[in-house]
Amino acid sequence: MRIFTKFILILFLISVISLILGVSIIDVSGVSPSYIAYVAIVILSVALFAAGSILEPIEKMKEAFEKAVKGELETVEVTTGDEFEELASAFNWMVKELRRERDALKESEERFRSVVEKIDGWVFELDRDLRIIYTSPKVKDYLGYNEEEVLGRKINEILENFPVDLIKNNEKFEFELVTKTKKVHPVEVTVSASGDCYRCFARSIEERKKIERELAFFRGILEHSIDAIVILDIDSRIVAWNRGAEIMFGYTAEEAIGKPIAFLLPEDQWNQCRENFRRAVLEGHVKDIESVRYTKSGDTVIVDQTLTSIYDSTGELVGFVAIMRDITRRKKAEIELKNTCEELERRTREILEVQKELYHLASIVENSNDAIYSVDLEGKITSWNRTAEKMFGWSKDEAIGMDSSDLLPDEIKNETDFILRRLRDGDSDLRFETRRLTKSGDIIDVEIAISPLLDEVGVLRGFSVIARDISLKIESERDAERRMLRYEVERGRVYFTDSFDVAVGVINDLIKCGYDGKVISRRYPEVIGVREDGYLMMANRRKGITVEPDPAKIYREIVRMPGWKNAVLLDLDYLLVKWPFEEVYELLQRLKDLFFVLNKGILIAVSESGVLSERELKLLKMECGVIRSKGVDLPEEMYELLRFVYSKNRFGEKPSIKDIMSSFNITRNTAKKRISYLVEKGLIKMIKDGRMKVLEVTEDGREVMRAA
Amino acid sequence: MRDSFKIPDLTKGVGLPVSKIGGYTILLLFFCGIAAYITSIYDPAFEPLFLALIFGIIAGNFQNDEKMKRISEKSLMVLLPLGITLYGLNINIPYLGEFRPEIVISTLLIASVMFVTIIWLSKLLKISRHLSLLLACGSGICGVSAIAIVSPLLRPKKEEFSAAIIIITAVGLTGAITYPSIGHFTGISPDDYAIMAGATLHQTGLVKISSHLVGVEDEALAVKGIRIAMIALVALVLSILYSESRLYVPWYIVTFLAVALFASTYLPSQIVEMLRPVATVVFSMTLAAIGYSVDIRKVQRVGIKPLLISYVGWLTGLAVFAILLWGGVL
Structure with missing residues (x-):
């Protein structure tokens, strides 16, 4: 029952009792019921307003309390002068205190609101239905929406896939906000449940993510670098040891971390290491430290090390990073390269010398007293020196490309083919005396040396000719030979005699004059009185000093004789037995040509067996020269x-x-x-x-x- | 909910409630008015307007239906000006020539002293101006009806209006109960008793029952008529004082005065007597509508001071009567 009702009832009860008593005193029968009603109305009215008067301050207090509960702190004006006024005074004091506290709270709230609004992060509150009931102004920066656009909306309407379960579990999580303009904004969301709402703080972790990516990037570089990257503390103890270091030194990270870097160094390098650390502290870094390091297996590696100091954000030295690159192979390669360079320099010097020599030789060739020219396989002249111009009369321009046979007199036009054939047969040192035709049509005697011209793979590409004019020499030698020889024989001639003694005498005489003597016979050397060193026996059986009694093979044997001072004795008797005269005669014709063309020396054909008829003897004497002896009055x-x-x-x-x-x-x-x-x-x-x-x-x- | 009520401008049309609940509300108010009127017939001391207000308060606080309260408030737009206009039929402007001048002057003096005393005390005790005026009008002129007529002009709070009616009724009933005893113990003449009742009691019904025991009912009502006639003047003055523009009198005051004048002079008394119940019922319905929408707790919060002021005002008037009586003026 309310106090108002209680007051009414109490006052009414008192009034009724008073009325009954009053009526009883006067005379009950004289009072009409209406009057009782009148009194009741009056009493009720008085009681109504009396109660109201009494309860008014209470009502005021009640309203004031209700308003205070609602946040409207208003003082109550009660001037009843009783306990209600004291209560109101106390209430007013409380209101003043509450106002002061509210102002302080408001100030604090403003301060916190200012902090919330200016904090680098988005603060928002969600109700149990996950509707946004508060948002800091930073929502514009984080989502691109105004505060009015998001207030009252469900978080999932604004941010799809927002992890509401994590919100409800009060978990801290990372999430990528998609802004109004579809820009992704990574944030870390911290949730705290407060009453019926979730208070969330989303902080941008874009910079952190970027740093994490960079860290991952650098960690990747650190881990996968082939260089050994070692991080040291200020006591030079290893605190980080990458994969490259493991591969390079063989120690695992667990084995290496905590040890001083000096354990990798030979003891004699410790002082240098200390000096490097001192320089790194003073200068910030030390580069290009080439040093030796020990591996776990005891091997040594040469490293190129960079030592850099690491400072924290306050600028205080916190450690060092040593980056080491294995340059062992590079060093070896450098040494090899150095050797190669030296070799190259040496060879270059040699080449230069060779080149110089070649120039010198070219100069020699060009200025040689001998005519030097070269001929290709087609017989065309490919080079032509100055002496050749003088000797043969053709200028260099005229001679280059000219057929080399133009240099040959008619009787030796096939000399080029002969030379090429000999060179193809492997004869690399072909020297003989011959003749050449000059531009003016004169024939000169020359001594030529033939050298093959091979390419880089050894294939014959031509030959060079060194020709020396020996006309005067030939003439003087012939004069000397004529005076010295006891028989009248001349080089380049083929002679026939029917006396072995004469033949042997000529050969011996020629040998004494410097000729190479060769005897091809079926007779034994002691029988015919010649030395065995130049003897070739005609025999069908092959041995070192035999030759088959075959005109072709005998021709080949004679052709192969080197030089041009050959004194050859050819015994025709056995050949004539084996072969018909025509064959032998043809052999002699060919040999005559050979000796005449190549001026190879003197050939003495001999036959004293009587197998030749008169006609055959006459033919032979007509074809060959006849030997005549000189008369000297001395033993x-x-x-x-x-x-x-x-x-x-x-x-x-x-x-x-x-x-x-x-x-x-x-x-x-x-x-x-x-x-x-x-x-x-x-x-x-x-x-x-x-x-x-x-x-x-x-x-x-x-x-x-x-x-x- | 509006704290004060205002007479609407009927020229702009009135939206009458036509819904079922609206009809129910009007019916309820009608029953309140009828019940009050019937009760007042049984005993004139039971002022129909007061009863209608009480019935309305009881009904409103028991039902506590906001929709019906809104409808009852809206019904005031029609009922209040209509009730005021028709209530002019209950005003019987007396012919002052019938009275002795000292009676008229004394009556006016007593009423004025009561009016001024209440205004002065209200100001002294910091009672609201609207409530003090209502109490002054109710005490000095003709009780509940005067309050009801001037209230649209003053636009008081509903609880102040209701409190004023209750207070004036309580004070009047106190006088009605005690006057016979006073007459008996003081031994004043019946004529003087009639002047005392007519000049100091608040409502016509109370004058009637208090003078009925002495047998000077007509004389007392005649004196009371002088005070009732003051309502015309006071309404006119207040309407001018409280109008938004000078020399403006609301149309329902004009019609009220016109009906009062017409009923007192030209309208046959039979017709007036026939129409008076209608006017009373309609005005009672108006009070019931006001009571229906008022909160009794707010009414009682006006406190005891207005009641005491009203008592003091009444006693002052009574004291002035005594002075005049014993001074030989009457």
């Missing part, structure tokens, strides 16, 4: 000795008695006797050359030799 051995001394003197040499002994294979006394004989004849004289006695031909002796 054979004396003449030989004089000729020996004469020939030596011609070359500026003066033979001694010892030379005579060795040359003629005679005793000293025999040599002295023969020398005394010639001295007495006044043909030679003995003169002193230092302590030795040498021999010189007198003018009379020269006359004898000239006459011979």
Whole structure:
């Protein structure tokens, strides 16, 4: 029952009792019911307003309390002068305190609101239905919406896939906000349930994500770098050891972390290491430290190290990072490269020298006294030096591309083919005397040396010709030979004789004059009186010193003879037995051509068996020359000795008695006797050359030799 | 809910409630008015307007139907001006020539002293101006009917209006109960008793029952008629004082005065007597409508002071009567 009703009832009860008592005093029968009603109305009215008057301050207090509960802190004006006024005064004091606290709270709220609004993050509150009931102004920055656009809306209407379960579980999570303009904004959302709402704080982690990505990037670089990257604390103890370091040094990260970096270094490098750390502290970093490190297996590696100091945000040194690159192979390669460079330099010098030499040689070739030219496989001249111009008359421009056969007289037009054939047969040193045709039509005697021109794989591409004009030499030699030889024979000729003694005498005479003697016969050498070293026996069985009695093979054997001072004795008897005369005759014709063209020496064909008919003998003598002997009035051995001394003197040499002994294979006394004989004849004289006695031909002796 | 009521401008049309609940509300108000009227017939001391207000308050606080309260408030737009206009039939402007001048002057003096005393005390005790005027009008002129007529002009709060009616009724009943005893113990003449009742009691019904025991009912009502006639003047003055523009009198005051004048002079008394119940019922319905929408708790919160002021005002009037009586003026 309410107090108002209680007051009414109490006052009414008192009034009724008073009325009953009053009525009872007056006279109940004289009072009409209306009057009782009148009194009741009056009493009720008075009671109504009395109660109202009493309850008015209570009602005011009640309203004030209700307003206070609603946040409307208003004071109550009660001037009843009773306990209600005191209560109202107390209430007003409470209201003032509450106002002060509210103002303080408001100020605090404003402060916090200011913090919330200015904090770098989006603060929002959701009710139990996940509707946004509060949002800080930062929502514009984070979502692109105004506050009015999001208030009252469900979070999922604004942000699809927002993890509402995590919200309800008060969990901290990361989420990517999609703004109004579809821009993705990674945030970290912190949720705290407060009463009937969830208070959420979304903080941008874009920078953190970026740093994380960069960290991951750098971690990836650190982990996958082939360089050893080692992070050290300020005591140079290892705190990070990457995969590259594991591979390079063989230690795992667990094994390496905590150890000082010095455990990788030889002891003699510790001082240098300390110095590097000191420089890194002072200068910030030290580069290009080439040093030796030990691996777990005990091997050494050479590293190129960079040592850099690490500072924290306050600028305080917190450690070092050492980046080491294995340059062992590079170092080896450098050494190899250095050696190669040196080798290259050496070879370059050689090449330069060779080039210089080549230039020199080219100069020599160009300025040589010999005519030098080259011919390709088609017989075309490909080079032509200055001497060749002088010797043959054609200028270089005219000669290049000219057919080399144009240099050949008609009788030796096939010389080029002959040379090429010989070169293809493997003859690499072809020298012989021949003739050449000059531009003016003169024929000159030349000594030529043929060298093959091969390409880089050894294939014949042509040949070079060194030609020396030996016309005068040939002429003088022929004169000398004519004087020295006891028989009238001439180089480049083929002779026939029917006397083995004459043939052998000519051969021996030629051998003594410097010819290479060759005897091709079926007869034994001792029978015919020749030395075995130049003997070839005609036999069908093959052996080192045999040749088959075949005209073609004999021709080939003679052709292969080197040089151009060959004195060849060819015994025709066995051939004539084996072959018909025509074949032998044709052989001699070919040999005649050969000796004439190549000026290979002198060939003496001999036959004394009587197998030849008169006609055949006549044919042979017509085809070949006939040998004639000179008349000299000296014994054979004396003449030989004089000729020996004469020939030596011609070359500026003066033979001694010892030379005579060795040359003629005679005793000293025999040599002295023969020398005394010639001295007495006044043909030679003995003169002193230092302590030795040498021999010189007198003018009379020269006359004898000239006459011979 | 509006705290004050205002007479609407009927020229702009009135939206009458036509719904079922509207009809029910009007019917309820009608029953309240009829019940009050029937009760007042049984005993004139039971002022129909007061009873209608009480019935309305009881019905409204028991039902506590906001929709019906809104409808009852809306019904005031029609009932209040209509009731005021028709209530002019209950005003019987007396011919002052019938009275002795000292009676007229004394009556006017007593009424004026009561009016001024209440206004002065209200100001002294910080009672609201509207409530003090209502109490002054109710005490000095003709009780509940005067309050009801001037209230549209003053636009008081409904609880103040209701409290004023209850207070004036309570004070009047106190006088009605005690006057016979006063007459008996003081031994004043019946004529003087009639002047005392007519000049100091608040409502016509109370004058009637208090003077009925002495047998001077007509004389007392005649004196009371002088005070009732003051309503015309007071209404005119207040309407001018409280109008938004000078020299403006609301149309229902004009019609009220016109009906009162017409009924007192030219309208046959039989017709007036026939129409008076209608006017009373309609005005009772108006009070019932006001009571229906008022909260009794707010009514009682006006406190005891207005009641005491009203008592003091009444006693002052009574004291002035005594002075005049014993001073030999009457």
